[in-house]
Amino acid sequence: MKVWAVANQKGGVGKTTTTTSLAGLLAQRGHSTLVVDLDPHGSLTSYFGFDPETIEPSAYDLFARAAQGSSDTIMLRPTAVKNLSLLPASTALATLDRQLGARSGMGLVVRRALQALSGRFEYALIDCPPMLGVLMVNALAACDRLLVPVQTEYLALKGLERMVHTLEMIQRSRSQPLPYTIVPTLFDRRTRASVESLEELRQRYPAQIWSxxxxxxxxFRDASRQGLPLTVVHPWSRGSQAYRRLLDEVLLPEAPAQAVAHE
Ligand SMILES: Nc1ncnc2c1ncn2[C@@H]1O[C@H](COP(=O)(O)OP(=O)(O)OP(=O)(O)O)[C@@H](O)[C@H]1O
Ligand SMILES: [Mg+2]
Structure with a gap:
């Protein structure tokens, strides 16, 4: 099973949208795919029609059970999309850093849970919360590829630098280097902010940025109202076509992702 995490410490940059779109495309292509919601807000969980306030069990139970020494597998939810399942988030995830953050071994909970599921899925995509904590650490330890959506706006670089710094820290505790791809999002070619920030990102991260x-x-708004990936609702919309090209590039063995260690 290939595990991709979608992360950026900045909020509202298109992480959840990128997760649903890429996972939707993989599922549409016939790959059994799991989406994992690790954001206590549960946007991805709500997207697929579940209530993060009440849903049980959820990713929270992975941690609660691990803390008790149990490794039972967690019930997954089917979604309205064929081949696409969800490991939901519940709002209880917000309490994890306080409850378990300092406990040792809690950084590998998601990695172990996904290893136990590796026979069932070809791909797992993890939607991360917009802050550094035990959940993001788990996602970065569990994945073998990272996608970093970055909104093309002024100050985009600032948020990205924090994420790259986190990556460099994580990199030291991993046995394999973690390749990452920067995905410019919410691009509007009519605005100077979009055009100039994209140019700046390309200059600063020429090897890691998607072309x-x-x-x-x-x-996208219409698709989220329907609780389906855009690629399912409007497969030929501009957004769907762009995510399809991104997926094709990420799936290439020679994808333009560089390990942080090579920076
Ligand atoms: N390419 C796009 N075009 C138009 N709207 C978009 C696009 N990408 C994302 N959005 C919208 O922008 C908002 C934020 O996107 P999204 O929820 O994917 O970001 P996020 O990084 O997951 O946010 P958070 O940090 O809050 O989890 C959503 O309303 C989403 O529908
Ligand atoms: Mg989100």
Missing amino acids: EAIPVDTQ
Whole structure:
């Protein structure tokens, strides 16, 4: 099973949208795919029609059970999309850092849970919360590839630098280097902020950045209202086509992702 995490410490940059779009495409192509919601807000969980306030069991139970020394597998939820399952988030995840953060062994809970599921899925995509904590650490330890959506706006670089710094820290505790791809999002070629920030990102991270950008597409709102990936609802919209090209590039063995260690 291939595990991809979608992370950026900045909020509202398109992490959940990137997770649903890429997972939707993989599922549509016939790959059994799991999406894992590690954001206590549960946006991805809500997207697929579940209530993060009440849903049980959830990713929270992975941690609660691990703390008790149990390694039972967690019930997954089917989604309305064929081949696509969800490991939901519940709002209880917000209490984890306080409850378990300092306990040793808690950094590998998601990695172990996914290893136990590796026979069932070809891909697992993890949607991360916009802050550094035990959940993001788990996602970065569990994945073999990282996608970093970055909104094309002024100050985009600042948020990204924090994420790259986190990556460099994580890199030291991993046995394999973690390749990452920067995905420019919410690109509007009519605005100077979008055009200039994209240019700046390309100059600063020439080896890691995807050669294109995900455009602003109002159809994303329509898709989220329907609780389905955009690629399922409007497969030929600009946003869907852009995510399809991103997926094709990420799936290439020679994808333009560089390990942080090589920086
Ligand atoms: N390419 C796009 N075009 C138009 N709207 C978009 C696009 N990408 C994301 N959005 C919208 O922007 C908002 C934020 O996107 P999303 O929830 O994916 O970001 P996020 O990084 O997961 O946010 P958070 O940090 O809060 O979890 C959502 O309303 C989403 O529908
Ligand atoms: Mg999100």
